[in-house]
Amino acid sequence: DIQMTQSPSTLSASVGDSVTITCRASQSISRWLAWYQQKPGKAPKLLIYDASSLERGVPSRFSGSGSGTEFTLTMSSLQPDDFATYYCQQYNSYWTFGQGTKVEIK
Amino acid sequence: EVQVLESGGGLVQPGGSLRLSCAASGFTFSRYAMSWVRQAPGKGLEWVSAITASDDIRSYADSVKGRFTISRDNSKNTLYLQMNSLRAEDTALYYCAKMQPTSGRDYVDVWGKGTTVTVSS
Numbered sequence: 001d002i003q004m005t006q007s008p009s010t011l012s013a014s015v016g017d018s019v020t021i022t023c024r025a026s027q028s029i030s031r032w033l034a035w036y037q038q039k040p041g042k043a044p045k046l047l048i049y050d051a052s053s054l055e056r057g058v059p060s061r062f063s064g065s066g067s068g069t070e071f072t073l074t075m076s077s078l079q080p081d082d083f084a085t086y087y088c089q090q091y092n093s094y095w096t097f098g099q100g101t102k103v104e105i106k
Numbered sequence: 107e108v109q110v111l112e113s114g115g116g117l118v119q120p121g122g123s124l125r126l127s128c129a130a131s132g133f134t135f136s137r138y139a140m141s142w143v144r145q146a147p148g149k150g151l152e153w154v155s156a157i158t159a160s161d162d163i164r165s166y167a168d169s170v171k172g173r174f175t176i177s178r179d180n181s182k183n184t185l186y187l188q189m190n191s192l193r194a195e196d197t198a199l200y201y202c203a204k205m206q207p208t209s210g211r212d213y214v215d216v217w218g219k220g221t222t223v224t225v226s227s
Contacts, residue, residue, distance in 0.1 A: 001168075034213045036151075043201060043217035044151065050208055055215070087151055091213045094165060095141070095153040 002026050002090050006098035012106040017078045021101045023071045023088035032092040035064055035073045038100075039084045047086075048073065078103075108132040108216050110185075110202045115221030122192050126221055128185040128202030136160075136180035139205035139212045142187050144198035145220075152198075155187065156205065156212070170196075192225045199223075 003026040013019050023033065031051040036044035046055045048064035051071055061076045075082055083105055088098040114126040128140070141156040155176040156165045164176050175188040185202055199220040205212035 032208075032211050032213075036214075038151075043219055044214075045217070046213075046215050049206070049213050049215070089151075089153075089213070091211045094167075095143075095156065095214075097151040097153065100150045 002029060002093055002096050004088055004090055004096050004098040006086075006088055006101050008101060009099065010102045010104060012104050013078050014106045015078055015080055018074065018076045019078055019103060020075075021073045021086055021088075021103075023066075023073070023098050025069045025071075025090055025092075028068045029090045029092035031067050032090060033064075033066070033071050034089045034091065035062075036087045036089065037082075037084045038087065044087065075103075108204065110204055110216060110218040112200060112202045112218045112221035115200065115223045117224045117226065118192055119227050120193060120225055122225070123188070123190045124192065124223060126187040126189065126200055126202075126223070128187075128218060130183045130185065130202075130204065133204065135178075135183040139207070140178060140185045141203045141205055141212075141214060142176065142185075143201045143203055143214070143217075144196075144223075145201070146195075146198040149198075154200070157185070189223070192223075194225050197223060197225045 005024045033051045035048040038044040052064045085102045142154040157176045173191045177186045201220045202218040203214040204216040206215040
């Protein structure tokens with residue numbers, strides 16, 4: 001089974017900051033990685049697929065990169081609406097989520 | 107608008123059964139793989155099960171294999187999850203999810219609002 005490890009688990013930031021979340025796979029998953037945003041009491045929302053492709057309608061301040069085993073989600077100029085929990089998910093072999101990264105207001 | 111809407115959650119005793127349904131609309135249901143994902147209270151997301159568009163392949167997480175059965179009725183645009191031998195650790199919000207194909211793989215692109223399953227005596 002492929003394990004996904006996100007870091008950090010919690011991130012404190014201010015509006016306007018640029019932040020990066022890292023996701024590591026226990027084995028190579030090529031570019032088969034997605035990123036989701038989840039707000040309290042809401043369903044997750046797709047942000048990025050195929051490691052770096054921006055889902056339609058998602059602001060361009062979100063970007064993804066990486067391949068193989070290491071991936072990053074970067075949010076440039078953090079907005080109030082961006083404070084949420086973020087999950088990575090691999091879909092190379094079945095599906096596995098990372099444990100989540102909570103982005104909170106500093 | 108592409109939508110999936112779950113139903114069928116509730117309170118059930120340990121060892122009991124429950125069947126979840128997911129009604130799809132706004133897309134050609136029979137062309138897409140579908141999945142169930144759950145989230146225990148205060149916890150992260152856990153993939154549970156997936157089914158291909160033509161129902162030729164069904165996949166399960168080890169935690170539910172042998173107890174849960176995924177199925178679909180393409181004539182009714184509906185996805186199901188039959189859950190048997192339920193345990194306290196199955197307590198969660200269960201999301202129905204539409205999958206989007208990409209180069210032979212599938213990722214979740216649309217989520218429902220979820221239906222709550224509580225396993226307790």
